[in-house]
Amino acid sequence: MVVETKRAPLDRARVLAAAVALADRSGLDAVSMRAVAAELGVVPMALYKHVDDKDDLVGGMIDTVIEGYDVPDAAPAGADQVRARIRAARTELLRHPWLRPAIETRSRRTPTVIAHMDAVAGAFLADGYSVDLTHHAMHALGHRIWGFSPEAFEEPPATPPSPAEQEAIMRMMATRYPSVTAIAIDAATRNASGACDDDAEFDFTLDLLLDAFARLRAAGWVSRA
Amino acid sequence: MVVETKRAPLDRARVLAAAVALADRSGLDAVSMRAVAAELGVVPMALYKHVDDKDDLVGGMIDTVIEGYDVPDAAPAGADQVRARIRAARTELLRHPWLRPAIETRSRRTPTVIAHMDAVAGAFLADGYSVDLTHHAMHALGHRIWGFSPEAFEEPPATPPSPAEQEAIMRMMATRYPSVTAIAIDAATRNASGACDDDAEFDFTLDLLLDAFARLRAAGWVSRA
DNA sequence: CTTGACAGGTGTACATCGTACACCTAGGCT
DNA sequence: AGCCTAGGTGTACGATGTACACCTGTCAAG
Missing domain, CATH: 1.10.10.60 (Homeodomain-like)
Known part of the structure; x- marks a missing residue:
């Protein structure tokens, strides 16, 4: 049988x-x-x-995915702990490209999601940030808390036209959109592929924001007027 | 007939x-x-x-919607021009709540969209920002360029349980998520409704970022190593 | 050992969606 | 007069989420 x-x-x-x-x-x-x-x-x-x-x-x-975050729990407190958590989130985000659209279209919030936010907020508080400053920081970091920078520049949909057309397009772009073209060209000199180094941009902005908040705290900023 | x-x-x-x-x-x-x-x-x-x-x-x-942006064209250059453009975008965004999800799930990029980005980038360049610094700024501003701050805190889906339940939920939240609860309580002391003033947060972060970039420029930052 | 509740997998069915394809029709050109 | 074409029509298909009724194997209580 x-x-x-x-x-x-x-x-x-x-x-x-x-x-x-x-x-x-x-x-x-x-x-x-x-x-x-x-x-x-x-x-x-x-x-x-x-x-x-x-x-x-x-x-x-x-x-x-969030439950799989590899976050060094006994990590340094404060901004460094925040950085560690956010980088852990980003690692996972890069491993699962669908994660970003999934989070963006999310409607309900789960306990797991809240717990992650709580951990990030807690790291600020533990470092002596005021509650209100922490609040601002959470807002400013926005989706970066989930590991992605919500870019103004999205990936171009990979439409590789013929080289001749590409030349014509570039010329048109340069006259009609001089500023973005300048940026694209500049980026290309730094990176052969012409694509932005998204990872570097992510870190740059993260540091910029964390530094800005550290400066506010150091200057004695406690809460809005 | x-x-x-x-x-x-x-x-x-x-x-x-x-x-x-x-x-x-x-x-x-x-x-x-x-x-x-x-x-x-x-x-x-x-x-x-x-x-x-x-x-x-x-x-x-x-x-x-973008074509309807009320942007003062003869506005001051530089960061102020950026601010004006972004605020115009935000005004429209608040008028059309569907705009945010629409932009977020966007795949193709239209000339109109590129033109808006070009205008923002152009304002930085006109103010003497280096191309690379402008590039960073565009990334850092991210979706804020479209008028929205991609919040870590989303609107709670308006589930008003009975007052008794609410009390129990608050107690549970306070023990399990002490940090986010502290922030929520602090925000409530400032705003009767308990909701964040999203508009204020938007401006706060926008200023923070623009100031940070102005500082880099003033310090002679030109491009990444 | 029987029984019956229940957790968990099945099958059918429906409304809604985007859109391919063939068709019709009214104006304006030659 | 004849035809082209822009623009509106009608039908149809496959995909999707999910409601609802149903079956079935397991296990605990009698």
């Missing part, structure tokens, strides 16, 4: 893991209920026994 | 205006091809004669 290898029963963690794996492989758009179910060899509706709805699914995916 | 009042033929601008009006009234999710078509008393497929696809539609909606 044929013995079916019995499938271990699903649980929330396995569902989320499958969704994360799928997103890593094929992007966030590929994460549909049906696709995740197929990944697990199960019918779509089975997922709803472990997940409220699609929104809960991607919320759970985010949580899964 | 019955004389049908002849409908003026559609054009791209009318389609976009209808979509913007609909989004203003009912949110971005309500903007489907079918809904916009209905708004115009036309069949869904008619829109495709004026718009490539849905992505082009929302791109066009964004352009429509």
